[in-house]
Amino acid sequence: MGTNRIDIARELYEAFASANRDVVEQRLSRDFRFSAPPDPLLDRAGYFERCWPGAGSGQSFEFVRLVEAGDEVIVTYERTQADGRRGRNTEILTFDGDEIVRAEVYFGWNVQ
Secondary structure: OOOOHHHHHHHHHHHHHOOOHHHHHHHEEEEEEEEEOOEEEEEHHHHHHHHHHHOOOOOEEEEEEEEEEOOEEEEEEEEEOOOOOEEEEEEEEEEEOOEEEEEEEEEEEEEO
């Protein structure tokens, strides 16, 4: 393992916020899986189909908590969308070495 996984997680969200798909693709394994309501489990192609249209759309991420636990990094962040709405989500990123093999998203609540 060459890079700190918390740094990799930060890099992933910053790349998503700036629509830098090359960096996102470098961090996701070929066998990457993604789950978030209403999708129980998407593969890498499904992730990009569902999530990438929102990349770089003026949203920003403010990290509340990043915790490394074994092969996982638990990320809680507040996001601000282009329309000014704010929400807090938690995601669990599972790693194999320096690659992210799975992301589980748990949508939180609106932040006033």
